[in-house]
Structures are given as structure tokens and as C-alpha cells.
Amino acid sequence: MELTRRQVLAFRARAQQLGRATGSLEDTGVLDLGVQDTGTDGAAWALALRGLPGPPAEELVLLWTLRGAPHVYRRADLPGVAAATAPFSDADAAKRMFDAARPLTAAGIPALAGLDTVAARMREIVDRPTVKGELSTRLTAVLERPYLRDCVPCGAVHAYEQPFRLAALRAGLELEPGTSPPVLRRIEGFAPAGSTPERLDVVRGYLRLLGPATPKHVAEYLDAPPADVRAHWPADAVEVTVEGERRWVLAADAGQLVVEPPAGTVLLGSHDLFLQARDRATLVPDPAAARELWRTIGRPGAVLSAGDVVGTWRARKAGRALDVTLGPFGPVPPGLRAAVAAQAERLAASRGLALRRLSIDG
Numbered sequence: 220m221e222l223t224r225r226q227v228l229a230f231r232a233r234a235q236q237l238g239r240a241t242g243s244l245e246d247t248g249v250l251d252l253g254v255q256d257t258g259t260d261g262a263a264w265a266l267a268l269r270g271l272p273g274p275p276a277e278e279l280v281l282l283w284t285l286r287g288a289p290h291v292y293r294r295a296d297l298p299g300v301a302a303a304t305a306p307f308s309d310a311d312a313a314k315r316m317f318d319a320a321r322p323l324t325a326a327g328i329p330a331l332a333g334l335d336t337v338a339a340r341m342r343e344i345v346d347r348p349t350v351k352g353e354l355s356t357r358l359t360a361v362l363e364r365p366y367l368r369d370c371v372p373c374g375a376v377h378a379y380e381q382p383f384r385l386a387a388l389r390a391g392l393e394l395e396p397g398t399s400p401p402v403l404r405r406i407e408g409f410a411p412a413g414s415t416p417e418r419l420d421v422v423r424g425y426l427r428l429l430g431p432a433t434p435k436h437v438a439e440y441l442d443a444p445p446a447d448v449r450a451h452w453p454a455d456a457v458e459v460t461v462e463g464e465r466r467w468v469l470a471a472d473a474g475q476l477v478v479e480p481p482a483g484t485v486l487l488g489s490h491d492l493f494l495q496a497r498d499r500a501t502l503v504p505d506p507a508a509a510r511e512l513w514r515t516i517g518r519p520g521a522v523l524s525a526g527d528v529v530g531t532w533r534a535r536k537a538g539r540a541l542d543v544t545l546g547p548f549g550p551v552p553p554g555l556r557a558a559v560a561a562q563a564e565r566l567a568a569s570r571g572l573a574l575r576r577l578s579i580d581g
Contacts (some may be wrong), residue, residue, distance in 0.1 A: 225527065227501055228480065230475060233246065234427060237481055254291045258489050260489070264488050265487075283388065298412040302384075302415045307448075334386045341386055342390040483525075487521040532545070541575060544578050
């Protein structure tokens with residue numbers, strides 16, 4: 220089957236339920252893979268765009284998981300999430316922790332064992348809600364030298380950041396929502412599942428929500444070695460072609476690949492799952508537009524209209540009001556400004572503000 224980029228984007232928008240009017244925690248697919256909670260318009264806005272505004276807070280949990288980033292999941296899924304997001308192997312754990320792996324390797328400490336050591340010390344320390352800085356200081360005092368780094372910017376020695384984040388869930392720790400700096404607390408009765416439920420499998424989740432994809436795409440999303448991803452590649456993945464490139468999708472989804480894009484316009488948050496796909500040239504073919512959207516610092520949100528990414532947006536709070544700026548990638552088609560204005564009103568309301576102004580940059 221040969222697919223165009225527009226068909227790929229339409230499939231993903233449908234799979235991710237973007238623009239859905241109403242939904243429930245149980246049937247919201249992105250919660251299987253985790254909803255990244257980065258930026259002012261993080262997980263709450265991402266769920267609202269999928270028909271789930273204001274879900275019960277006690278039924279959600281915020282964790283450091285994939286790529287060490289904070290993600291929201293269903294609390295009921297906690298044991299399975301712990302199993303699903305754990306590294307596949309020592310090689311995978313070493314890759315996910317970046318430069319922290321080198322001193323462990325030099326000391327003869329396997330990466331997974333290193334994570335377990337950090338997790339055990341974190342669990343001992345966090346006997347009450349603990350601010351990240353305090354936890355880091357106390358953790359540094361009980362870890363051996365291979366686990367520590369000389370931090371030039373702050374002129375101190377402390378634990379490496381990625382093992383710190385990746386070990387938190389292994390330690391049975393969650394993040395308190397809305398805290399900055401983050402506060403970590405124990406998960407009562409925590410125990411990871413012995414195996415990964417199929418619904419929460421991260422490789423299957425990527426293919427289901429961000430497919431069609433290659434093992435390299437999935438590996439980059441997880442920060443995992445491609446060999447580990449290929450070793451966990453689903454047996455029911457079927458091959459398709461996207462503008463000449465071999466990719467795969469789950470067999471159960473193959474019949475949904477040729478669909479019409481969802482109507483309407485949505486303002487995707489800067490780290491929305493739709494923008495996390497690792498085939499960025501498929502999402503935004505123009506290199507200049509892609510550089511603007513995926514800036515290293517100060518990343519904007521994206522305007523998704525009729526299933527295509529047509530520009531960026533930024534919001535600035537001014538007292539009890541919100542100003543939104545649209546950065547189109549080309550001429551503004553008829554109706555787009557009004558559609559963005561309607562979504563900007565919705566965004567402002569979600570923050571408890573009123574929209575004051577919508578402007579167009581350029």
C-alpha cells in the first residue's frame with residue numbers, strides 16, 4: 220500500500236482522537252502511551268483537545284518516564300506503565316541515561332543495576348513529599364562516585380539527571396502535579412507488573428498512534444537502541460510505503476490508513492503527542508518551518524487545520540487576559556483566522572482567562 224503524507228497525518232489525527240467532542244479516561248488512546256506534561260499548555264490541554272477536559276485528578280498520575288520527561292497516565296495503569304516504560308536491556312538503559320553510563324561502565328556496573336541502586340536510595344530518602352533539590356542533595360550524599368558528576372554551571376557535585384529521572388518510577392515515586400520545582404512522593408502499594416500489558420506496550424503504542432513508522436522512528440522516540448526496538452517489534456506489524464519509504468503499521472490498523480482528515484482546527488501544545496513523531500519531514504516538509512516549530516528553546520505550539528500543520532502559535536498572559544499570536548507557514552486561507560480565534564478563546568478559558576487579542580505574525 221502506497222500512502223501520501225496527508226494520509227499519514229489524517230491517520231494519526233484520527234488515531235489520537237484530535238478534535239473529539241467527548242471521551243472518557245478508559246477510551247482515550249494517548250493515555251496508553253502517556254501524555255507529556257511540559258509547558259503551560261501540557262497534559263491538561265492535550266486531553267481537552269481529545270474530548271477530555273478536567274478529568275478527575277485522583278484518577279491520573281504524573282510520572283517521569285519516556286526520555287525522562289513528565290507524562291500523565293491513568294492511575295489504574297500504574298503497574299503496567301512501570302513495566303512498559305522500563306528499559307529493555309542494559310544497552311537500552313545505558314543509551315537512555317546518556318553520558319551517565321560511561322562512569323558506570325568504567326566501574327563495571329551494569330546500567331540496569333545502576334538504575335536499581337539509584338532507585339533504592341531514592342525510595343529510602345522519600346518518606347514524605349520531597350522537593351527535587353532536597354532529594355538530589357541527599358541522594359548525592361549516599362551515592363558512590365560513578366553515580367555522580369561535576370556540574371560546572373552550579374559548581375557542585377550531584378547525581379546525573381537522567382538516571383535520577385529514570386529511577387524515580389523504579390523507586391515507586393510519582394510527581395505532585397502543579398509543583399515547580401517538582402515534588403516527589405511515594406506511590407502507596409506500588410509494585411510493577413511482571414509483564415507489559417499489550418495495550419501499554421510502547422512499541423505498539425507508537426505504531427498505533429504515530430504510525431506508519433520504522434524501528435528507527437520508535438527508537439528515537441524512546442531514546443532506545445534500534446536493535447532493542449527490532450527485538451520487540453510486533454509480529455502483527457505489516458509493511459506499507461510512505462512516499463517511497465518502507466514503514467510498518469499494526470495489522471489491526473491497516474484498514475484505517477486511508478481516511479479523511481478530521482475537519483476543523485486545533486491548537487496543539489508544544490509537546491503534544493502529534494508533534495512527537497520522529498519523522499518530522501513528514502509532519503512539516505519545509506525545513507524553515509520545521510526549524511521554527513521544533514526550536515531548541517522556546518518551542519511554540521502548532522496549528523493543525525484540516526489534518527495538516529499550517530503554522531505556529533504562541534500565547535502570552537497579560538493580567539487576566541491572554542494574547543495569542545499566529546505564525547502561519549504560508550498565506551492565511553479564508554476562515555483560518557476565525558477558526559484560530561475560536562480555539563484561542565477555548566485555550567484562554569482553559570486557563571481561566573479571557574482572550575484579549577489574536578494577532579498574525581508576518
